[in-house]
Amino acid sequence: MKSPATFWVYVGTYADAGEESILLYELNTGTGELTLVKGFIGGKKPSYMTFDKDRQFLYAINEQENYLGRKSGAVSSFAVDQQTGYLHLLNRVPSQGSLPVYITLGQEEKTVLVANFSSGNIAVLPVLADGRLAETTDLLQHKGEGPDKERQQTPHVHCIMLSPDKRFVFAVDLGTDKVMRYHPDTQQGKLVPTNPAVAFVASAGTGPRHMRFHPNGRFSYLIHELKSIISVLSYDKQQGTFTETQTIATIPESYRAENKCSGIKVSPDGKFLYGSNRGHNSIVAYAINESSGLLTLVEHVPSGGDWPREFALAPTGEFLLVANQKSDTIISFKIDKPTGRLSPTGYQAQVEKPVFLEVVPISGQS
Template structure:
């Protein structure tokens, strides 16, 4: 009887563990059309592939990009808007026991249309990139989630060859290096990727006089970035030419190793968007909007021998997407289809296959996922 009881207890624990691991929760950034819309909180069941809407944090305008602190107690979102003093960055507290959000405060970003946001490693600063403003602002944030006014703003200068899209700087992405005290910033307007060191103990977080700027091919339009876990590779989407670029990163320098076309027809006014890396770092995924509306799968090999192995249709305007915790699914946010859809992912081959229409959720203009 004792052995049986122990076995039953162990079986129950295993069942609970498996059940918990099947659920992925995400914050979904959106564009809004009324006050009832905002940040969506969704659950994704890895076994059934069903997506369910849990909550909407409303009365926030265009919360396109949203993040949390490590403890998941503070949520920060940009409000992708414009004014005489820029868009906004807004913070919320989250109580997991009651599953409730409470707005803390907002600050103006000092640049129009903020479209990227990140916590510093020690979570004492929030960094915001302003697309139309062409600048980068740093906001001190305290342990309760209260944002102070920006104490540092770096304004970039320059333009590039595409007169319609690159008439001035357009900051589009901020990522932290996994081991070094540096950030990488993609500037679509200047055709530049800037590596900026930081000092978390200094009054000003970013060390502006030590920026190292790497120019990419004219007219490329770098949009989104991701480092590998070692930090010696950087992957970027080139929005305007519908390409993915692979860079070597060493000694504070970026060296372009290879570019791969994401579409069959070359273009100078493309719409490549997000880039993601599988956990085993063998496969890279990129989304393309516009006329193509697809996800592209890249087998990385050693980088120099990377190749496209699949293109698969999505909904209209696939902006952001995310790979599930078990690496067996990809959720895609289709902005103009107002939908989130799911693809099955083969972990060994990296290839994708569509799931049933039951694995679809209607959300107004979803554009970003963040694990919650």
């Protein structure tokens, strides 16, 4: 029997094909200790993953430029053993775009939606009854550019997600400084562009990367990789559009060296927002005004390593785990729930090039 104070942690890495690129850990939520359970050959660079609602299947992108001789990344599907957490590869298909970086399940979990960063397009892949993935049924190409000549010469889709009511699909494009909007057509396995197609236009050159909704569905938070800011957005659920109500820095004003924002998460209780800073090597914490959605800085906490690409919150809201890509560590933090402040637990895991984390309850636990 598993301890009721234990969660599974799935770690995606930048390991090559043929290596154990997805790792399974146990998180002890009494102490924050991480214990390695098993490694799995998950394909090359499984840098973002998502589960179905029952956690029977895991879907991972394989962030690569060439797959089976074509200019494409890949998408892998795995069956999840409910007792052990072990993964079994079901199949792997092309993502129909270069460098996929984000994946989410579509409406009714009948499709997966994939953001291909380098090629600037979105792929829709049907999910079959046994959890395997079928070949792409839709491919939508973004157009445009931004003012940053090094990073924004072409579109770069970095995030794709459903609205809370699942009426819209939003795609965050770092290359064009826009959030694009689509209607999901589940029966046809397609995304239908809306008119107008743009849900939000960010400030030029900010490079929006990831977006998260508040649990109340009234606000969302957009983190910008290129300018180290977060936009607070008021969400019009009828129109599927956003209005910016606040812009707040993710790093101290005195910091002048390189920084690239990465992950963003809202605490399960909706009271706090966290973001990761690569370069400043920190996690920034904000308190959320639950009436207005506006943010107030709580603190910057060192990530305990170099280049914190992604992080994850335990479902209980009591722990935060950070993947420090360049220093090969996952650091465990305890969250003080009344204040949102972080403190290192003293526990860490040594993992080569960790880039993604997902914390899930063990089967049979709430």
